[in-house]
Amino acid sequence: MGTLIGQELFKLVHKVGTWIAVGVMVVIQFAFIAGGLIYPKVFNQAGMITSDFVADSIIVFIMIASTASIIAMEFQYGTIRQLLYRQYYRSQVFISKLITLVIQLVCLHLIASLVTMVASLVAFPDFDWTAGDHLKNYALTQGGETLTLLLLLSAVLLLATLFKTNAAAIAVGFVGYFLVEIAGTILISLIQKWEWLKWLPFTMLMTSSQILTPGLKSMTKLDLPWMIGLTCAYTVLLTVISYLSFRRRAV
Amino acid sequence: MATILKVTGLKKAFGHHQVLRGVDFTVETGHIVGLVGPNGAGKSTIMKAVLGLIPTNAGTIEIDGQAVAITSHQALKQVGALIEYPGIYPFLTGMQHLTLFAKKKNRAEHIQRIVAGLGMGPYINAKAKSYSLGMKQKLGIAQALVNRPRLVILDEPMNGLDPQAVKDLRDLIQAEAKNGTSFLISSHILSELEKLADDVLVLNEGHIMQETSMTELETANGVLYTLHTVDDAAARTAITAAGLTLEAGPGLTVRQTTNATTLNRTLVAVVNAGINIQSIDQSHPDLESTFLQMVAQSKQKEA
Numbered sequence: 209m210g211t212l213i214g215q216e217l218f219k220l221v222h223k224v225g226t227w228i229a230v231g232v233m234v235v236i237q238f239a240f241i242a243g244g245l246i247y248p249k250v251f252n253q254a255g256m257i258t259s260d261f262v263a264d265s266i267i268v269f270i271m272i273a274s275t276a277s278i279i280a281m282e283f284q285y286g287t288i289r290q291l292l293y294r295q296y297y298r299s300q301v302f303i304s305k306l307i308t309l310v311i312q313l314v315c316l317h318l319i320a321s322l323v324t325m326v327a328s329l330v331a332f333p334d335f336d337w338t339a340g341d342h343l344k345n346y347a348l349t350q351g352g353e354t355l356t357l358l359l360l361l362s363a364v365l366l367l368a369t370l371f372k373t374n375a376a377a378i379a380v381g382f383v384g385y386f387l388v389e390i391a392g393t394i395l396i397s398l399i400q401k402w403e404w405l406k407w408l409p410f411t412m413l414m415t416s417s418q419i420l421t422p423g424l425k426s427m428t429k430l431d432l433p434w435m436i437g438l439t440c441a442y443t444v445l446l447t448v449i450s451y452l453s454f455r456r457r458a459v
Numbered sequence: 460m461a462t463i464l465k466v467t468g469l470k471k472a473f474g475h476h477q478v479l480r481g482v483d484f485t486v487e488t489g490h491i492v493g494l495v496g497p498n499g500a501g502k503s504t505i506m507k508a509v510l511g512l513i514p515t516n517a518g519t520i521e522i523d524g525q526a527v528a529i530t531s532h533q534a535l536k537q538v539g540a541l542i543e544y545p546g547i548y549p550f551l552t553g554m555q556h557l558t559l560f561a562k563k564k565n566r567a568e569h570i571q572r573i574v575a576g577l578g579m580g581p582y583i584n585a586k587a588k589s590y591s592l593g594m595k596q597k598l599g600i601a602q603a604l605v606n607r608p609r610l611v612i613l614d615e616p617m618n619g620l621d622p623q624a625v626k627d628l629r630d631l632i633q634a635e636a637k638n639g640t641s642f643l644i645s646s647h648i649l650s651e652l653e654k655l656a657d658d659v660l661v662l663n664e665g666h667i668m669q670e671t672s673m674t675e676l677e678t679a680n681g682v683l684y685t686l687h688t689v690d691d692a693a694a695r696t697a698i699t700a701a702g703l704t705l706e707a708g709p710g711l712t713v714r715q716t717t718n719a720t721t722l723n724r725t726l727v728a729v730v731n732a733g734i735n736i737q738s739i740d741q742s743h744p745d746l747e748s749t750f751l752q753m754v755a756q757s758k759q760k761e762a
Contacts, residue, residue, distance in 0.1 A: 218559055223550050287546030290560070290602065293510035295536040459512050 212296060212304035213311075216278075220308060229270045233316065234323055237261040241327045253335060254342060257328050258349045263320035268357055271313055272381040275361045276368040278305045279454060280377035288459050302451050309361065317350065345420065352416030359412055359439050360385060362446035369453040388413060396427050406430050409446075412439040461488045463610050463641045464509065469518035471504055478504050480665035482518070486610070486641050486658075491632060493652040494645040495750055496662030502645040503543060505662070506612050509643070510540055522610060539608035541616060545599020549588030553579060553598050556587065561605045573601045576631040578624070592619035600628065604635065611635070613644045617651055629655055649747040661750060673746075680744040681716030686725065689735045697732035698725055714744075 220226055240261040244251040256262070279302075282288040291301050328335050337343050364381040371377040392413040399405045406429045415435045418424040422432060430438070464486035471479040478501040486492045496502050507513045509520055511527050520527040525534035548556065557570045574583050577597045582590065587598065596619045603611055611632075617625050632642055632655060646652045652659075659676060661669040671679070683706065688694040694711055703725055706712040715721040729736060 215559055218555075219548060219551070222555060281548075282546075285546060285548055286544055287548060289507075289510075289512060289540075289542050290546045293512055293535060293538070293540050293542070295532050295534075297530070297532055459507075 209300055209304060212300055213307050216304050216308035217311065220274075220312060225273075226312075229273070230316070230319060233263050233266040233270065233320065236266055237263050237320065237323045237327070241331050245331055253332060254345075257324060257332070257335060258342070258346045260317075260320040260324045260350075261327065263316075263323070264349070264353050267313070267316045267320065268360070268385070269382070270316060271309070271357060271361055272364050272385055273378050274312055275309055275364045276371075276377035276381035277374045278309060278368070279365070280368050280371045281374050283372040283457075284374050292459060298455050299451065302454050306365075306447065313354070313357070317354070321350075348419050349416070352419035355419075355436065355439050356413055356416040359409065359415075359443045359446075360388065362443045362450065363388065363409075366446050366450040366453065369450050369457065399427070399429055403429055407438070409438075409442040411435075412442055415439045462486070463488050463523055464643065465519075465521045466505070466509065467519045467521075469505065469508060469520065470516045471501070471508060471513070472516055478665055479508075479515075479518075482662070482665070482667055484660050484667050484670050486643055488609075488641055489636055489639045490657045491636050491642040491644065491655050492658045492660060493656035493746075494643060494660045494662060495649060495652065495746070496645075500662045501665055502662060503614055506540070506542055506614050506643070506645065509612060510538065510542070511535060512542075537609040538612065539603035539606060539610075540612040540614075541599045541603045542612070542614045544618075545595050545602070547587045547590070547595050547598060549586065552586055553583040553590070553594075553601075556598055557583075557601060557605050560602050569605050569607060573605050573631075576627065576634075577601055578627050593621060593624055596620055597624060597628075604631070607635075607638075608640065610641045610643070613642065615646055616644060617646055617648050625651060649750060650745065653746040659746065676746070676749060677743055679716065680749055681714045683712050683714055683742045683744060684722050684725070685740040685742070686711040686713075686729065687737045687739070688729060689737065693732060694729050694734050697728045697734065701725075701728035703728065
């Protein structure tokens with residue numbers, strides 16, 4: 209398994225797109241840092257810092273693209289047979305790709321956090337991490353966003369296993385993301401009418417918001433532990449379905 | 460000689476279409492085995508099944524005594540393969556591809572050997588997206604061979620290669636076989652396969668129609684003698700009148716197999732008919748003509 213993960217990481221670090229994505233994320237962070245310095249009344253300092261200067265949203269897009277392409281590219285480039293005819297099983301190949309995605313996600317968060325920490329110390333020296341709930345809010349925002357993102361990525365992965373080209377998988381991933389976001393908003397209003405709808409996975413996209421704003425329970429009709437538990441359960445379920453889809457694919 | 464690959468009673472259907480109808484064959488250690496057959500005969504299906512890439516309906520596959528199936532891949536540790544077309548990541552260089560798939564032990568040495576063997580030095584550090592079809596094909600072959608596997612499966616390896624590259628590949632395969640690597644190779648370029656293979660498997664209609672060594676095939680097919688006379692029409696009459704059979708075609712060609720008197724009887728018949736013989740050409744039937752003959756016979760049987 210270590211060999212497979214090493215090979216996946218090798219491919220990831222040798223893709224120019226990986227580094228362009230990181231560069232774009234950092235540049236956007238710096239843009240928002242500059243915005244915060246020039247227009248302090250327009251940009252909410254604490255809000256920007258807890259969201260890693262918008263890096264959270266950039267990470268969502270980077271990870272959707274990575275997740276969509278990590279399997280689809282093997283079919284597009286005809287490399288899937290090379291991966292599968294060796295002593296490894298499809299399950300091992302699939303899991304190694306999942307682990308690689310998680311490693312990429314962690315690295316992106318580490319880079320974003322590092323930029324945030326340095327920027328907050330250098331550009332916003334008045335910002336006191338220890339005052340109020342800054343540190344707690346930062347941790348809850350990052351944790352909640354990651355939890356919701358993993359659910360979203362499991363859905364993207366499922367869609368991606370059905371496609372044979374990178375571009376199609378990524379496009380469907382992005383379109384799916386926006387549709388899911390819209391569906392989530394619509395669902396909240398529908399839950400007020402038909403409460404059973406709360407069990408649908410779309411509701412769990414509100415988990416990160418409910419972690420920060422427990423009052424959202426009145427809209428989602430679910431307690432936070434249920435939200436967190438169901439988010440994890442749906443993530444695992446969609447990932448298992450993705451594996452079954454990957455296992456059945458002809459090579 | 461030990462058997463590295465043993466396939467027994469292999470059957471495979473895609474929906475209602477039965478592709479393999481009980482395939483049996485073996486590959487011995489250090490042998491180069493050519494797998495030939497018409498399009499759609501099931502060559503790639505056999506190779507995919509041996510590599511545990513597709514489920515089969517019946518039969519067993521063993522590599523070095525270990526079973527191989529879609530859920531049993533341990534034996535594939537010692538296998539290298541190129542199936543249908545090379546899998547290439549356009550964003551990696553040739554060298555990075557080989558580094559990616561080469562085992563850590565003696566990695567640099569193995570990569571160097573294969574790059575030199577296939578003459579890939581001038582472009583090995585260029586991105587694979589700039590490679591021509593032939594360069595990609597060589598890279599695919601290099602990936603299959605880089606870990607010095609005990610069994611190598613190559614599906615149409617000569618595709619897109621220029622004559623020099625074909626020769627380089629032939630030399631490399633023969634050198635590896637001498638060191639104990641076994642090869643199962645399918646190719647439509649039968650003249651090339653003939654130069655390489657020790658054994659031949661002829662696949663048609665989902666069966667192995669013939670499993671033989673190249674030497675046995677040559678012996679069984681005998682030697683062809685083509686006579687050139689001053690009056691070929693009269694010579695043809697004299698030869699057939701003597702009870703001898705001429706090969707199909709316009710020339711006066713007889714085949715001498717186990718009966719070593721055929722040439723002599725032919726010459727006697729022509730000379731006795733008072734026809735002057737101008738020259739005699741000797742040739743061996745090639746794999747291509749043997750293969751075409753078998754397929755034609757199979758079609759005749761069907762008809």
